[in-house]
Amino acid sequence: xxxxxxxxxLALLGGLLASVVACSAGPSATPLPIPSxxxxxxxxxxxxxxxxxxxxxxxxxxxxxDNADNQPHNVVILGAGDxxxxxxxxxxxxxxxxxxxxxLASGTYRLHCDVHPEMYGTITVP
Amino acid sequence: xxxxxxxxxxxxxAERARTRDWADVALVAGAVILTLSTAYIHTTLGxxxxxxxxxxxxxxxxxxxxxxGLAERYRWLIRLGLLGFVxxxxxxxxxxxxxxxxxxxxxxxxVVLIGFLLVAIWRMDGGPAGVVAHLRALPGEVSDxxxxxx
Numbered sequence: 001x002x003x004x005x006x007x008x009x010l011a012l013l014g015g016l017l018a019s020v021v022a023c024s025a026g027p028s029a030t031p032l033p034i035p036s037x038x039x040x041x042x043x044x045x046x047x048x049x050x051x052x053x054x055x056x057x058x059x060x061x062x063x064x065x066d067n068a069d070n071q072p073h074n075v076v077i078l079g080a081g082d083x084x085x086x087x088x089x090x091x092x093x094x095x096x097x098x099x100x101x102x103x104l105a106s107g108t109y110r111l112h113c114d115v116h117p118e119m120y121g122t123i124t125v126p
Numbered sequence: 127x128x129x130x131x132x133x134x135x136x137x138x139x140a141e142r143a144r145t146r147d148w149a150d151v152a153l154v155a156g157a158v159i160l161t162l163s164t165a166y167i168h169t170t171l172g173x174x175x176x177x178x179x180x181x182x183x184x185x186x187x188x189x190x191x192x193x194x195g196l197a198e199r200y201r202w203l204i205r206l207g208l209l210g211f212v213x214x215x216x217x218x219x220x221x222x223x224x225x226x227x228x229x230x231x232x233x234x235x236x237v238v239l240i241g242f243l244l245v246a247i248w249r250m251d252g253g254p255a256g257v258v259a260h261l262r263a264l265p266g267e268v269s270d271x272x273x274x275x276x
Binding site for chain 1: 222
């Protein structure tokens with residue numbers, strides 16, 4: 001029993017690790033086409049690319065959000081006082097989503113990821 | 127009659143001990159599986175903080191079962207440390223974490239892990255009173271260890 005007490009958890013640990021490795025590889029999907037006129041924002045290596053965007057004031061726009069990482073990300077547009085003007089879904093990449101973003105008033109907005117608060121970007125609306 | 131009763135009592139005690147052993151094995155195995163599951167989820171999230179969290183969970187999961195004398199002796203402290211680590215992780219998520227499906231699933235795993243750890247501490251370490259006794263004896267034991275007495 002003493003030997004089993006040691007071996008059973010170790011065997012289960014090994015089995016779990018093996019199944020985790022087996023399940024890690026996911027299927028690759030065809031990228032979503034970029035709509036014409038869409039603002040393209042990518043996430044690569046836990047960073048927004050480009051990190052600085054500009055938009056026309058008072059015009060709703062289409063945002064093509066491309067999460068190229070294997071990790072979960074989303075895009076949140078924060079206004080004055082970190083008010084959430086827009087928030088996209090959190091999803092793992094590589095995957096893309098297209099959003100209709102409401103019109104923004106003039107000002108500078110911050111791009112934010114809820115999972116990785118260290119990610120930083122800005123949208124300037126002149 | 128007396129002799130028969132004694133034999134029966136010894137058999138029942140042995141049976142209880144076996145059941146307790148297997149229940150303990152199941153508890154430890156469950157805690158290890160849950161700990162490694164949440165460690166794996168944290169490895170998929172990227173960023174240094176999540177990676178460090180995954181490393182912490184993996185080290186503690188290994189420490190729960192590694193057949194080394196020192197680890198076996200201080201298994202109660204490892205269980206307590208893992209409990210604190212899980213609570214700190216959940217606390218951090220409540221304060222700063224993103225609310226989405228994977229996070230909720232991970233927190234569910236961690237809550238079940240807390241349950242496993244509490245039962246394990248209750249059964250194997252004598253519950254809160256046993257843990258307090260262990261903690262009181264710890265400074266002396268560490269001192270003895272450092273002096274090479276044990």
